[in-house]
Amino acid sequence: MAPPRTYRCEAIILGYTPLREADLLVTMFTRDQGKVKAVAKGARRSTSKLVGHLEPLTVVRMSMAHGRNMDIISQAEVIRSFSELKEDLTAIAKGQYLAELVDGFGAEASANPGLFQLMIDTLGAVEADSASDMPLRFFELHLLQVSGLMPELYHCVECRNELEPDAHRFSPNMGGTLCLDCSPDDAHLRPLSLRALKVLRLLDRSEIVESCRLSPDDGLAAELKSLLSTTVSYWLGKEIRSNSFLERLNKESHPEVYI
Amino acid sequence: MARLVQELNRLPGIGPKSAQRLAYYIIRLPDEDAYALADAVTSVKQNIVYCEGCQNLTDASPCQICADPRRDRTILCVVEDPLDVLAMERTRSFRGLYHVLHGVISPINGIGPDQLKLKELFIRVADAEVTELVVATNPTLEGEATAMYIRRHQGRDDLKITHLARGLPVGGSLEYSDETTLSRAFQGRQEI
Incomplete structure (x- = not known):
């Protein structure tokens, strides 16, 4: 038939x-x-x-x-319709960032209901509080998770030992966190503070509503943003174009952070 | 022939098959028609400039509308594209001046404020003669975002900023209207 x-x-x-x-x-x-x-x-x-x-x-x-x-x-x-989101310029810019990522990670003819629900939940969180960047950080980490690219946050990806509560390093290329004893030759390697690792683990284990209650200080927020957007961009294989407009709006709202 | 097909293929909405069809059509044209087409393309590239006022495309700057002393210089209407100016002029209900942005903010497509004629708009708006700014971008997500950006960055407290009414189109249907359009139509209801 x-x-x-x-x-x-x-x-x-x-x-x-x-x-x-x-x-x-x-x-x-x-x-x-x-x-x-x-x-x-x-x-x-x-x-x-x-x-x-x-x-x-x-x-x-x-x-x-x-x-x-x-x-x-x-x-x-x-x-x-997310009508309140569409009355706020920053919220629109965030929504377009999410749309660009879903367009990039979503595959044609391949269902991913987890990603579908993640996008709706994140748009709802952005609509509820357009000033917070935590919905975007939650989305980036869980986007990697539902796409099968979740970075390792609990064990060193090189020696497989459990990570001690200390500062570590992170590489999207190697698949997550590395302990300080392992020093592979990797251009993508970057420092990862203990505070940032704790927030990443919290984002991993929490629901979006709980995650969005976090309000990290400017330094921690910048580290999380840089780490997650770099990781997402790495897997996407290209620059995320809507990010530059979002950055521009952020700079205008918080010029002191970017001095 | 291959070069012509390749060039036509670069036009928006023209795929390889349509490009071939157009190329064969051009080959079969009488010589004078084909040369007239080529001449029109060359001439438009050589003679069309941006108007120093409204940024619309024109063969002489300032354009006819900006140079017209009868136009009201206190009202600026901001539109996305030159075709929007033609549409507005057909209504004969607006007697102010225009400002053409040549697009809307579209971060996904890599179009930010710097790619539009926004800097020129803000310079014009700084002139105290302008008392009202009508933001006539399309009522789409990107059009609305552009309108919000203009409102946030225009730099004057005493400027009246308006946008075109939102609601039901003539010949439209309530049944098929989306909730945003319908609620805005209610907000903008008028006495009859």
Whole structure:
């Protein structure tokens, strides 16, 4: 029997680009099929029934039809719009950072419901407190986890000994933390403070709500940000473009940290 | 022939097959039509400049609108693209001046504030003659982010900043409206 021509799915809209005269090519991350690119016909016309339902950072219930080359969006209904997030410039920039990472790590035709839920939870946390960067740190670490790239935080990746409560080193290339006794030749090796290691372990074991209650001082926040975004960028194999705008907004809000 | 196909293929929305079709069409054109097309491409690159005022594309700077003494110089309408100026002019309901950003802030695509004509906008806005800024970016996530960025960085406390009304389009349908559009339509309801 031939597979059904139409199907329904829940998706987070990651972005879109104009296609032909009035269509959109929508990139979304679905719960059941991973990343999907589909065409929304006529969606750029102001009277389109799809317009408004396909804005990035929106959770949508879709009806789709299999097309010859690409699937076609026939219906879309907003489940969660994150409307408060979209009224705050910093929160939008953070949401776009998350979308870029999900676009980069999410694979087509490969379900990753953990990543789907992680994105929704993190968007909710950003909406609740756009000033805190902890939702992004939680997302970065758990993104690595649900992608099978979780860095080792409890044993030295070289000698496999349990890590002592001390300052250590970290290498995304070697897969996590190294004790000070091991000194491999690795260009990605960087220092890791005990405080940062403790926060990483807490992020690993906690739910997002609990993690977002943390308010690290500026030095610790900068170390965590640098370590996690470097690790994510390393696995992505390219620069995260939305990071520079986010950095710019951060500099404007906290110029003293960047002097 | 291969070079022409390659060049046409670089245009937005033109794939390899369409590029081949266009190339064959150009080859079959009468000589004068083909040369007129080539001349138009060359001429547009040689003669079109950014207007020193609104940053729109024009063959003479300042452009016709900026040079028109009848336009209201106290109101600036900020739009994303030159085509938006044409759309606004068709309404004949705006008599102020424009400012064309040539895009919106789109961090995912590597477009930040420095890639847009925002610096030029903030210089214009610093002029006390301007009393109102109408931010007419599209009501999309990136358009709204750009509007918020402008509001945050324009640098004046006494400037009135507005954006176009949000709500239902003419010929639209309540049934298919998303919740954001519908709630904004309620907020902006008017007496009849």
